Amino acid sequence: MNELNATAHKILDVAERLTQLHGFNAFSYKALQDEVGVKTSTIHYYFPTKQDLALRLVERHGVRFAELLKQIDGTHTEAIGRINALAQVYIDTLSQGKFCMCGMLASDLLALPEQANLRLQEFFQQVEAWLAKALVLGQEQGRIHSGIDIEGTASLLLSTLEGGMLIARAHGCSAYLERVMNTLMQQIGKAYTE
Amino acid sequence: MNELNATAHKILDVAERLTQLHGFNAFSYKALQDEVGVKTSTIHYYFPTKQDLALRLVERHGVRFAELLKQIDGTHTEAIGRINALAQVYIDTLSQGKFCMCGMLASDLLALPEQANLRLQEFFQQVEAWLAKALVLGQEQGRIHSGIDIEGTASLLLSTLEGGMLIARAHGCSAYLERVMNTLMQQIGKAYTE
DNA sequence: GTCTATAGGCAGATAGAC
C-alpha cells in the first residue's frame, strides 16, 4: 500500500467514497477525474483497468482495517467495549450516508476480478477472527455468556453489522443499526440470563 | 401488478434476476432485450425509464413476498417452523447465486427514485412485522425465550438474514447463512437457557 | 507522470413505420 504515491492514494480515496455511496458499478473514471482533478488517462496510468482498481481498493481497505482493529485493541481492554467500538465505526460510516466498503463490493461481487473476491473473503474472515477473540476475552471477563458458540456468534455479529447497516441505510436512520446491535449484545451478554 | 401483460411480466422476471445477480446499475436495456427477446424500444414502451422499471420491480416483489409469507403461515403452525421456512427461502435464493432482491436494491439505493426507496422501506417493515408476529406466537408456544425484545429481535432476524446472505454469497457458500441463522435461533429459542 | 485527442462501443431514450 505504501508503494502508491499521493495521486494514486487520492484516486483510491475518491473511488472508495463513490463505491460506498453508489456501488462499484455506478461510478466511472470520468467521475473520478472530476473529483480527483486529474484526467482519466492519468487514472488509467495508475490503474489500467477498473478491475485493477477494484483489487487495489479492497487490498488497501483490508490493510487499513487491520490497523483499525489493532488500534481498538490498544484503546479498549474490555471485550464489550471493543465490540461496541467496532460497531461505532459502522454507525459513523452510516451517518455519512455510506455503506460498508466490503459489504458494497460483496453486493457487486460478479463485477470483481477473482483476486478481489478472494481478498474480500479474507477481509470478512479477518473481522470474524477479531470478533471471536473479543468474545473469548469477554467470557474470561465474565461479560459474555459461556454457553455460546464462539465462531458462530462471531459470524452472527458480522452478519448483523452488515445487514443492519444495509437496512438502516434504506431507512435513512443509523439508530436502526444501534438498536439491532444492542439487541444482539444483550442476548449474548451475561446480564441477559442472570 | 395484474394490470401488466405477459411481456411486461417477462421483462420484470429478467430484470429481477439480473438485479439479484449483478445489481440494478449493472444491467442494461440491451441485456434485457437479449434475454427477453423483444427490442429495447419495446421495453421502453412498458417502462419508459429505468427508474420506472425499478419502481415496478420493487412493487411487484413486495406483493409477491406478502403472498409468500401468507403461504408460510398456512403451511406452518409452529413459529420456529415459520421462521425456518423464511430462512430457507433466502438459502434457496443463495444456492442460485443470487442475493435478496430488496437487499440488492438497498445497496443501489442512490440510483433509485424516491418512490422505490419508500417501497423498499415498506418491504423491510412488512417482513419485520411478520417476524414479530411469529416471535410472539413462539413465546405463546413456549419455544421462544420470553425475555426478548420482540421488535428488536425481529429487526435482528432480518438483519442477520440480509447480512448473512451477503457474506455467504461472497464466500460462495450458503452453509454460512444456515450456520449464522442456527446460532441466532439457538440464542432466542427456549432450549438455550433451559 | 500528466496531458490532449480519440477510438470503438454501449448507455438510456425517442421518432415514426407497421
Next chain:
DNA sequence: GTCTATCTGCCTATAGAC
C-alpha cells in the same frame, strides 16, 4: 404492441506529445 433506425452522450481504454 412491436419493430427499425437513430440520437446524444458517456463508457473504458489507448496512442503519443510533453
